Amino acid sequence: MAKSIIDGLFGKSPIRPLQQHMTRAHSCIKQLNDIMIAMQKQDWDAGEKIRTNISKNEQEADVLKKKLRMGLPSTFMMPFSRRDLLDLLLIQDSIANISKDVSGLICNRKMIFPKEISKDVVELTKYCVKTSSKALKAINELDELLETAFGDRERKRVGNIIKEINNLESKTDSIQHKIRKKLFPLESTLPAVDVVFYYRAIELLGELADSAQKVGSRLEVLLAK
Amino acid sequence: MDIILNHGDLLLALAVIFGLFMAWGVGANDVANAMGTSVGSKAITVKQAIIIAIIFEFAGAFLAGGEVTATIRKGILDSALFSENPQLLVYGMLASLLAAGFWLLIASSLGWPVSTTHSIVGAIVGFGAVGVGIDAVAWGKVGNIAMSWIVSPILAGTIAFVLFRSLQNLIIDTANPFDNAKKYVPYYMFLVGFVISLVTIFKGLKHIGLSFPTDTSYYLAIGFGVLVASVGTIIIRRINIDPDENEDFYFTSMERVFSVLMVITAAAMAFAHGSNDVANAIGPLAAIYAVIESGGIIGSKSALPIWILLIGGGGIVFGLITYGHKVIATVGTGITQLTPSRGFAATLAAASTVVISSGTGLPVSTTQVLVGAVLGVGLARGMAALDTRVINKIFLSWIITLPAGALMSILFFFALKGAFSPL
Numbered sequence: 001m002a003k004s005i006i007d008g009l010f011g012k013s014p015i016r017p018l019q020q021h022m023t024r025a026h027s028c029i030k031q032l033n034d035i036m037i038a039m040q041k042q043d044w045d046a047g048e049k050i051r052t053n054i055s056k057n058e059q060e061a062d063v064l065k066k067k068l069r070m071g072l073p074s075t076f077m078m079p080f081s082r083r084d085l086l087d088l089l090l091i092q093d094s095i096a097n098i099s100k101d102v103s104g105l106i107c108n109r110k111m112i113f114p115k116e117i118s119k120d121v122v123e124l125t126k127y128c129v130k131t132s133s134k135a136l137k138a139i140n141e142l143d144e145l146l147e148t149a150f151g152d153r154e155r156k157r158v159g160n161i162i163k164e165i166n167n168l169e170s171k172t173d174s175i176q177h178k179i180r181k182k183l184f185p186l187e188s189t190l191p192a193v194d195v196v197f198y199y200r201a202i203e204l205l206g207e208l209a210d211s212a213q214k215v216g217s218r219l220e221v222l223l224a225k
Numbered sequence: 226m227d228i229i230l231n232h233g234d235l236l237l238a239l240a241v242i243f244g245l246f247m248a249w250g251v252g253a254n255d256v257a258n259a260m261g262t263s264v265g266s267k268a269i270t271v272k273q274a275i276i277i278a279i280i281f282e283f284a285g286a287f288l289a290g291g292e293v294t295a296t297i298r299k300g301i302l303d304s305a306l307f308s309e310n311p312q313l314l315v316y317g318m319l320a321s322l323l324a325a326g327f328w329l330l331i332a333s334s335l336g337w338p339v340s341t342t343h344s345i346v347g348a349i350v351g352f353g354a355v356g357v358g359i360d361a362v363a364w365g366k367v368g369n370i371a372m373s374w375i376v377s378p379i380l381a382g383t384i385a386f387v388l389f390r391s392l393q394n395l396i397i398d399t400a401n402p403f404d405n406a407k408k409y410v411p412y413y414m415f416l417v418g419f420v421i422s423l424v425t426i427f428k429g430l431k432h433i434g435l436s437f438p439t440d441t442s443y444y445l446a447i448g449f450g451v452l453v454a455s456v457g458t459i460i461i462r463r464i465n466i467d468p469d470e471n472e473d474f475y476f477t478s479m480e481r482v483f484s485v486l487m488v489i490t491a492a493a494m495a496f497a498h499g500s501n502d503v504a505n506a507i508g509p510l511a512a513i514y515a516v517i518e519s520g521g522i523i524g525s526k527s528a529l530p531i532w533i534l535l536i537g538g539g540g541i542v543f544g545l546i547t548y549g550h551k552v553i554a555t556v557g558t559g560i561t562q563l564t565p566s567r568g569f570a571a572t573l574a575a576a577s578t579v580v581i582s583s584g585t586g587l588p589v590s591t592t593q594v595l596v597g598a599v600l601g602v603g604l605a606r607g608m609a610a611l612d613t614r615v616i617n618k619i620f621l622s623w624i625i626t627l628p629a630g631a632l633m634s635i636l637f638f639f640a641l642k643g644a645f646s647p648l
Contacts, residue, residue, distance in 0.1 A: 004257065004258055004261060004338065004552075004555070004556045004592075005258065005338040005592050005593075005596060005615055005618060005619065005622075006258050006261035006262065006265075006556055006560070006592060006595060006596065006599075007261070007555070007556050007560065008338075008612060008614070008615055008618065009596055009599055009600075009611055009612060009615045010265070010560045010561070010562055010563065010599075010608075010610075010611065010612070011562075011609075011610035011611060011612040012561070012562075012610060013561070013562045013609030013610050014609065014610060015609055072610075073612070073614075075612055075613045075614045076610045076611065076612060076613070077600070077603050077604075077608075077610070077611040077612075077613050078609065078610050078611075079603075079606035079607070079608070079609070143474060144474070144475055144476070146607075146609055147397065147474075147475075147476045147564070147566075148393065148397050148398040148476075149389070149390075149393045149397070149398070149605055149606045149607040150606045151393055151394075151397065151398025152398065153398045153399065153400075154398060
């Protein structure tokens with residue numbers, strides 16, 4: 001049977017796969033909250049389990065990423081630029097990657113933050129997860145955006161979510177700043193190598209929030225076309 | 226002359242058989258593309274599509290197929306050049322039917338997308354230019370037809386773009402898409418009924434012996450539009466919003482309203498397709514009949530007999546019943562991203578373009594018009610991913626089909642000439 005021209009006209013929509021990928025990426029970052037709980041309890045068996053799970057989810061996200069890339073020939077006519085979509089995918093993927101790095105850093109070093117900043121680090125993690133969950137919410141609006149053909153009304157709705165993302169990200173910035181200020185006077189009392197990795201962990205958490213924010217801003221570019 | 230008097234019945238019988246075969250092919254194969262967007266948007270089932278297609282393909286062929294049939298029959302060739310040897314026209318038209326039919330069989334078994342319209346036009350031009358002489362072809366008219374192949378998809382795309390943008394602003398991108406859909410969809414229904422009936426009344430009905438003055442035509446078309454809108458409104462009233470279904474996706478209820486509209490649009494599409502594509506089968510038959518009926522006098526003002534239109538419509542329906550359901554199911558299932566609102570915009574734009582072409586007597590490719598319309602919705606940012614490789618395929622099908630149809634009809638032409646008029 002001849003494959004009809006009409007049939008060949010319709011490509012596979014990249015929107016659902018993109019959402020699935022973001023859902024996976026978010027499931028990675030979400031588990032950092034659990035890592036923090038395990039860390040506070042010094043329960044490294046539980047921590048290790050979570051770390052393995054994050055690693056597994058990160059690999060799943062990778063598979064989804066590759067599949068989506070392969071199924072997106074340059075001949076596709078889409079309501080957004082292909083470049084923007086692939087950039088967005090890469091940023092989403094960095095959430096999964098960095099989450100894996102953070103969980104690895106904490107679990108492998110059996111990291112214990114000094115009690116002065118411990119609560120703040122937990123709070124920072126919570127806000128990073130919140131930022132990412134808003135980013136996921138924005139990505140999940142893509143079906144509605146498509147249905148309205150990226151109409152002004154729906155774009156405003158998504159614009160508001162993106163504003164929330166930006167606010168949450170500034171919040172993580174200020175928490176980060178607060179932690180660094182508290183950590184500095186303690187430096188001389190702590191083992192130097194530990195301090196280096198405290199800074200590293202805080203930095204990575206900051207990058208996570210950044211990535212989540214970039215998901216929002218890249219989505220904005222994608223909508224604007 | 227003798228040949229026509231001696232073998233007229235045999236030649237006519239052959240023409241009827243070949244014409245029926247072509248009409249069967251249109252029903253079995255081409256209708257699937259015409260119904261593809263309707264089935265693909267899940268607004269109607271394959272079974273419903275078949276029933277709609279049977280009724281409206283026949284109605285379109287019978288009521289509005291006359292103008293394009295006239296073009297195929299006597300527009301492409303300069304019939305004055307055949308007055309010396311009218312039998313050549315008979316052989317040629319027979320050869321064209323055979324060539325187009327064979328080419329379609331070969332191409333679809335190889336999986337190549339081809340257009341019936343292009344096959345038959347290529348075939349007629351081929352035997353005319355080579356078998357009879359370059360001057361036998363009315364190149365001006367052929368040029369117009371070729372232009373219409375480029376213009377019609379673009380026109381459909383433009384209409385679809387505008388239509389979809391109006392849907393977006395009036396219905397989809399509003400606070401209450403469901404309520405607005407119920408409010409505005411009847412107007413679109415009116416539009417469907419009005420456009421289709423107006424063109425049909427102006428251009429189609431005269432071929433079955435009906436004609437109305439201009440103002441009456443408009444009143445009739447308005448009346449028909451109102452009738453369609455009223456029936457639609459009654460059905461739409463019974464659709465209620467279901468808040469549960471809109472939790473995940475805010476537009477589910479609204480799309481159900483469009484599903485109703487889609488049934489009407491699918492009917493319009495089937496009508497349009499019937500009105501344009503029937504000519505591919507019965508145009509050559511009508512030409513042969515005219516020669517034989519007049520005893521070999523070319524250019525006698527014989528009207529298109531109604532039975533020929535009936536053969537065309539009947540053949541399409543036969544193709545649909547015997548084979549069409551399989552093909553429609555294949556085409557419909559691959560399309561996952563087409564929602565009824567998109568399906569509606571694209572299908573109505575295509576149906577209008579094709580009906581207008583039918584009214585103007587231009588044989589166009591329904592499939593390619595539909596592709597243009599869907600791309601139009603895509604340009605309005607309404608589609609997730611359209612594969613533009615299809616455009617290459619369309620150009621490729623022109624490049625292959627026209628010469629292939631021509632070449633085969635030349636071969637058949639000389640074979641028939643040799644068989645019936647040995648020198």
